[in-house]
Amino acid sequence: MSHKLFLLPGDGIGPEAMAEVRKIIAYMNEAMNTGFETEEGLVGGCAYDAHGSAISEDDMAKAMAADAVLFGAVGGPKWDAVPYEVRPEAGLLRLRKDLELFANLRPAICYPALANASSLKPELVEGLDILIVRELTGGVYFGEPKTIIDLGNGQKRAIDTQVYDTYEIERISSVAFELARTRKNAVCSMEKRNVMKSGVLWNQVVTETHKAKFSDVKLDHMLADAGGMQLVRAPKQFDVIVTDNLFGDMLSDVAAMLTGSLGMLPSASLGAPDAKTGKRKALYEPVHGSAPDIAGQGVANPIAMIASFAMCLRYSFNMVAEADHLEKAIANVLDKGIRTGDIMAEGATRVGTAEMGDAILAEFKSL
């Protein structure tokens, strides 16, 4: 079994965070014989600077051939004015689309040591553990037409198209139901069926999929706007939330911010299992962005990137114990009061990116 990792650190704090994951990979190869092979490519603004597109064909081919892609972050003010087609985000969107990574898993957990960092009252977020399952290759992100037309008279018309087919809703809701079975066995599906036809179809297909194959799982439906409210009011009412690409973008960001652990949250984007090998294409990525304001200073928090690698161990290589240990190492380091600037608290020890990575690695070794 091959263990090919393709690293795309990207822009901003991406490379600094990725360097800490490299240390963990090196350790695992040496001490645990994991045999990870790594290659590295360019994505986002740095790719644009190098060759005028947000990801090269060569790097796309490497991503397609890899067992898993580790992705840092893309974008920054430097590329605000580049043409829409080659803007930094286009690299990420192409990876999602061409690798058919339709299932985006975004855990929103509250690290106990950080409950006070949330803007919510601590009792509302202590112990919070939600999993948002976001559809990632459909909807308004990719539907056609997607264009701006010149109508003359100084008027333009912009069009985006939200499209969902039955099979897309069926496969993403199946992922949500399956994951719910490994958790608290409850799924809440969110859409705007009172306004959108895609919401009507979404609601129908989720209901049918549930009835046909997952009737042991508790299923609720909520309008997406009410869902946003309920996330703020009482987030612990949720276990798994399944929703479309755009609502997932909004709702997972709100949920992430609620935890007070934004700089620490990972994500996994998975494809369908291959018919022959059963392997899923996969990309792992921190939820935070490229944070250009603090890039290059060695102060960024590498935890989300490391936690994304833990998800990679779990979902791409079935290294469940290793993933558990790595996650535990992160929690322990936080419990010891070791903090980067973004999560600094009174009485804690402030460290930089590399020190945080080293502390987690040391803890990981000891477990």
Add this chain to the structure above:
Amino acid sequence: MSHKLFLLPGDGIGPEAMAEVRKIIAYMNEAMNTGFETEEGLVGGCAYDAHGSAISEDDMAKAMAADAVLFGAVGGPKWDAVPYEVRPEAGLLRLRKDLELFANLRPAICYPALANASSLKPELVEGLDILIVRELTGGVYFGEPKTIIDLGNGQKRAIDTQVYDTYEIERISSVAFELARTRKNAVCSMEKRNVMKSGVLWNQVVTETHKAKFSDVKLDHMLADAGGMQLVRAPKQFDVIVTDNLFGDMLSDVAAMLTGSLGMLPSASLGAPDAKTGKRKALYEPVHGSAPDIAGQGVANPIAMIASFAMCLRYSFNMVAEADHLEKAIANVLDKGIRTGDIMAEGATRVGTAEMGDAILAEFKSL
């Protein structure tokens, strides 16, 4: 000058809340000679029950002829299975579209007496006063095609279309800039220009409108997902937020919930000033829904409906002092510890819908 009010109480708690506004109208006519003429119609589920559509042509004509429409709430489980075209929400959407109510004003304020009711830490919401200006007649709510196609093989395809023209973005951002001038003079525009062409055009037109006519106002741009995060993290950073129909739906609900005052928040939906008379068509509506679970029990909170009437006094009839007094009456009653069940607190006096309405009216009379 005519003072024609068309009342559409709708479903659920709508009629109970509207009854309290009727008391205030009656008092104003008697004591202040305001000459309000009221007529009442049906909208939503009750209209469907009466004549099979979510609003009749006759009531639409009355809404068009009125100086202002007061709207309660629509919907409830009773109508969950009615056809999409005649579902309760269709009545509200038709009113917005046919009256061309493109500017939806949603204040998110935190009543001082209720700062503790928020799920956010009190210091983050005390004194909060945001105005969300939501585009209300365009975008994915109304764009065509909007349909579900049968593809055969058990597959369906749902399509919704997000469309924005230059003039639509120009007029809504002008409203936002004008209102900002009466407040803290700052506008934050939110879209997803990194993914949506409508976001690209939105950003351009807001920027141009600002440059051409409102360069004295502070303007920022934020991606809508980041905007949702920032609302949760530090809501007081915002003054006026301007955004499209769907993002406005999501973001205004999140903002409303943050305040802890959800059951108390009003909204105004305004059209363009008439070329001859300068009058705007207008509809005033509480942000909360029809709350079917507590309907008919006389326990609903009428404050959002009464505060919506205060917005009506301000925006449709330029009765600024009266609007100020009515808002002050609400705040005073809350300060006295008079509460409906939804905002009950220790040591407060629990009252029903009618008693709350009476208390506000008594306070209003005394100011």
